[in-house]
Amino acid sequence: MMVFARLIAAFTCLFCSALGVAALDINAVVLRVDYSQIMPISRYDLIPDDLGFAGGKLADEDNQTTGNFMGMTFNTNYVAATPEETDAVLDELLANGTTLLVVMANAEDLLKITDRAGPDVLVINATARDMSVRDDQCRANLLHVAPSEMMLADAVVQFAMWKQWREVFLIQGSNPADRTLGDAYRRAANKFGAQVVEEREFEDTGGSRRTDTGHVLVQRQIPVFTQNAEDHDVVIAADNSDLFALYLPFHLWTPRPVMGSGGLRPVTMHAAHEAWGATQFQRRFEEASGRFVQEADYEVWLSLRVIGEAVIRINAADPAALRDYILSDEFELAAFKGRKVNFRPWNGQLRQPVLLTDSKITVSVSPQDGYLHQVSTLDTLGLDQPESACNAFAK
Amino acid sequence: MQRPIQFIASICVATLGFAAPAAANKVFVSNERGNTITVIDSDSWEAIAEFPGGNRPRGIGVSPDGKYLYVCASDDDTIRVFDTETYEEVWTLPSGPDPELFTIHPTGELLYIANEDDNLVTVVDTQSRTVVAEIPVGVEPEGMAISPDATFVINTSETTNMAHFIDTSDYQIKHNILVDQRPRYAVYTDDGTKLFVSSEIGGTVSVIDPLAANGPELTTKIGFEVAGVQPEWLQPVGMKVTADNKWLFVALGPANRVAVVDVESLEVVDYILVGQRVWQMEFTPGQEFLITTNGNSNDVTVIDVARQQAIKSIQVGRQPWGVAVTPD
Numbered sequence: 001m002m003v004f005a006r007l008i009a010a011f012t013c014l015f016c017s018a019l020g021v022a023a024l025d026i027n028a029v030v031l032r033v034d035y036s037q038i039m040p041i042s043r044y045d046l047i048p049d050d051l052g053f054a055g056g057k058l059a060d061e062d063n064q065t066t067g068n069f070m071g072m073t074f075n076t077n078y079v080a081a082t083p084e085e086t087d088a089v090l091d092e093l094l095a096n097g098t099t100l101l102v103v104m105a106n107a108e109d110l111l112k113i114t115d116r117a118g119p120d121v122l123v124i125n126a127t128a129r130d131m132s133v134r135d136d137q138c139r140a141n142l143l144h145v146a147p148s149e150m151m152l153a154d155a156v157v158q159f160a161m162w163k164q165w166r167e168v169f170l171i172q173g174s175n176p177a178d179r180t181l182g183d184a185y186r187r188a189a190n191k192f193g194a195q196v197v198e199e200r201e202f203e204d205t206g207g208s209r210r211t212d213t214g215h216v217l218v219q220r221q222i223p224v225f226t227q228n229a230e231d232h233d234v235v236i237a238a239d240n241s242d243l244f245a246l247y248l249p250f251h252l253w254t255p256r257p258v259m260g261s262g263g264l265r266p267v268t269m270h271a272a273h274e275a276w277g278a279t280q281f282q283r284r285f286e287e288a289s290g291r292f293v294q295e296a297d298y299e300v301w302l303s304l305r306v307i308g309e310a311v312i313r314i315n316a317a318d319p320a321a322l323r324d325y326i327l328s329d330e331f332e333l334a335a336f337k338g339r340k341v342n343f344r345p346w347n348g349q350l351r352q353p354v355l356l357t358d359s360k361i362t363v364s365v366s367p368q369d370g371y372l373h374q375v376s377t378l379d380t381l382g383l384d385q386p387e388s389a390c391n392a393f394a395k
Numbered sequence: 396m397q398r399p400i401q402f403i404a405s406i407c408v409a410t411l412g413f414a415a416p417a418a419a420n421k422v423f424v425s426n427e428r429g430n431t432i433t434v435i436d437s438d439s440w441e442a443i444a445e446f447p448g449g450n451r452p453r454g455i456g457v458s459p460d461g462k463y464l465y466v467c468a469s470d471d472d473t474i475r476v477f478d479t480e481t482y483e484e485v486w487t488l489p490s491g492p493d494p495e496l497f498t499i500h501p502t503g504e505l506l507y508i509a510n511e512d513d514n515l516v517t518v519v520d521t522q523s524r525t526v527v528a529e530i531p532v533g534v535e536p537e538g539m540a541i542s543p544d545a546t547f548v549i550n551t552s553e554t555t556n557m558a559h560f561i562d563t564s565d566y567q568i569k570h571n572i573l574v575d576q577r578p579r580y581a582v583y584t585d586d587g588t589k590l591f592v593s594s595e596i597g598g599t600v601s602v603i604d605p606l607a608a609n610g611p612e613l614t615t616k617i618g619f620e621v622a623g624v625q626p627e628w629l630q631p632v633g634m635k636v637t638a639d640n641k642w643l644f645v646a647l648g649p650a651n652r653v654a655v656v657d658v659e660s661l662e663v664v665d666y667i668l669v670g671q672r673v674w675q676m677e678f679t680p681g682q683e684f685l686i687t688t689n690g691n692s693n694d695v696t697v698i699d700v701a702r703q704q705a706i707k708s709i710q711v712g713r714q715p716w717g718v719a720v721t722p723d
Contacts, residue, residue, distance in 0.1 A: 334596040
């Protein structure tokens with residue numbers, strides 16, 4: 001397969017040499033850190049072995065199709081490691097000359113990897129949503145294709161405000177990651193003029209994720225848990241632990257719409273998204289991988305497309321030159337979201353619309369109409385420059 | 396409304412026909428959501444019929460002799476061919492999967508079809524109804540155009556962001572020009588000296604010199620600006636150039652406007668307010684009128700070409716996409 005791609009590149013380069021374009025090899029690595037996972041509540045959320053990698057391979061095909069016309073060869077190495085192995089695996093990749101690195105890891109490991117790789121390696125955060133790595137812990141050589149939790153929370157609350165659902169009942173999990181997400185929703189509510197009128201914490205008491213006929217107890221417990229809340233228009237769930245949010249719709253004491261980690265969820269992509277040419281993306285992905293796309297697949301696809309697009313436009317694979325171009329006004333990319341995506345040059349975050357899905361269709365896309373911004377309406381989502389504590393980027 | 400016959404000699408290739416006594420032309424509009432074709436009379440500007448167009452009808456065109464209407468039924472993976480008099484489906488053409496747009500050879504013998512799903516351009520013989528060639532192109536092929544001398548077919552690929560120059564004699568790609576994000580549509584000036592490619596997400600129209608000494612080259616890009624409209628909604632899609640090579644009309648999608656560009660200076664001189672999400676456009680044969688499809692307001696707008704003004708809106712089926720007009 002790789003040999004075949006090289007032959008095509010060599011062949012089409014007959015045209016390129018006529019145009020004065022030299023052959024170029026682009027070598028990237030997708031590094032995925034695999035954590036021990038508990039079972040998801042829903043089987044739809046089972047993690048496939050090729051999570052993320054399948055999306056990356058589609059990006060390789062997309063990049064290579066253009067590369068064939070330009071005399072470029074895109075090679076991507078896909079590496080999975082346990083947290084314990086990560087340092088050694090990374091050292092070997094670096095020793096082999098890796099300078100373009102797409103990372104699927106939690107925020108803590110992402111920073112460790114970025115710092116270990118050093119400033120001469122361009123690192124793209126494909127999946128971590130944590131705010132800190134974009135804020136006070138930002139790094140000059142670390143770009144974020146993954147949206148932050150704040151961007152996702154803002155996307156949800158903008159929709160609630162568009163619907164005039166101003167009074168929010170916020171339910172968050174008891175783990176630190178759930179509380180951080182709860183903070184993002186509290187902040188979003190404050191930002192857009194919603195009011196959190198009631199807050200409750202759903203305690204993680206451990207145990208197995210499901211039992212036979214588990215719904216019988218869920219059906220009794222959730223109404224009781226949500227009883228006697230202040231009057232509210234909507235329930236927002238902050239449940240990064242995947243513990244309770246999916247149980248909320250239809251089981252609330254007071255019938256209300258649910259958003260956040262359950263009900264209407266903010267996502268970067270889902271397998272039923274069809275607008276703006278996404279149908280073609282879905283079909284290409286399904287044909288290549290034999291399954292439906294997950295968010296991480298899209299995020300790795302987009303990360304490698306960011307690299308590919310920059311390489312194609314500046315005809316170079318040098319990480320510093322790529323970073324400068326990617327952060328410049330020149331850079332733009334189509335991402336099946338109806339408008340171009342590009343980067344915030346002050347913290348390396350990709351500006352992007354956020355899809356809101358009920359898990360069957362795209363219900364809406366934020367930013368919502370009427371949320372304006374002096375730079376880009378996409379900057380109404382997430383941390384904005386004046387609030388940023390990131391100093392690693394040029395002003 | 397008289398048809399000025401003196402214009403007919405120089406009208407665009409897709410609608411080239413013999414001068415005939417002035418008669419009303421039929422305007423066919425594909426309704427992507429409604430799965431129908433609306434027929435409008437170009438004298439009365441009234442919708443006179445609506446008939447089933449297959450599943451998800453999008454790209455649409457009339458054979459040079461005016462007898463047949465070709466419709467890309469995208470979800471049927473076929474091109475449906477209708478009699479322009481009876482509106483009966485007469486046969487289908489093999490199109491490859493998910494056909495979206497096509498261009499017709501001036502003789503009417505060949506259709507060049509973009510297959511969005513398969514990174515292919517399919518060439519179909521309209522007489523034998525067979526596939527003549529399949530040409531691998533970039534990712535998500537969409538826009539199709541043919542040079543006035545029919546030596547090159549242009550295909551734009553939406554994810555590869557290129558205009559591919561396909562030699563019509565051997566079906567090989569001879570040149571590639573990188574353009575802005577998501578190129579949707581390509582159109583030549585009638586004299587063949589300029590090729591325009593619209594980039595929906597890039598928000599620009601690339602101007603290409605197809606006859607440059609060292610092969611086709613990008614000359615410049617046209618940008619758009621409308622006070623009070625967010626820049627990201629200025630999304631160029633369909634385009635048409637007048638046969639006198641003076642005016643380029645650019646449909647700007649969700650900006651609900653058609654830009655008027657002076658072909659000589661490449662300056663935008665006006666924006667014509669039309670319906671919502673303006674998509675594709677077609678002239679009447681004498682180029683007195685330009686008809687735009689407005690996908691989100693379920694209507695078409697008729698533009699008076701000389702005055703550069705919208706004169707009428709006509710309700711059609713659900714989510715109109717493409718438009719074609721019978722020759723005189």
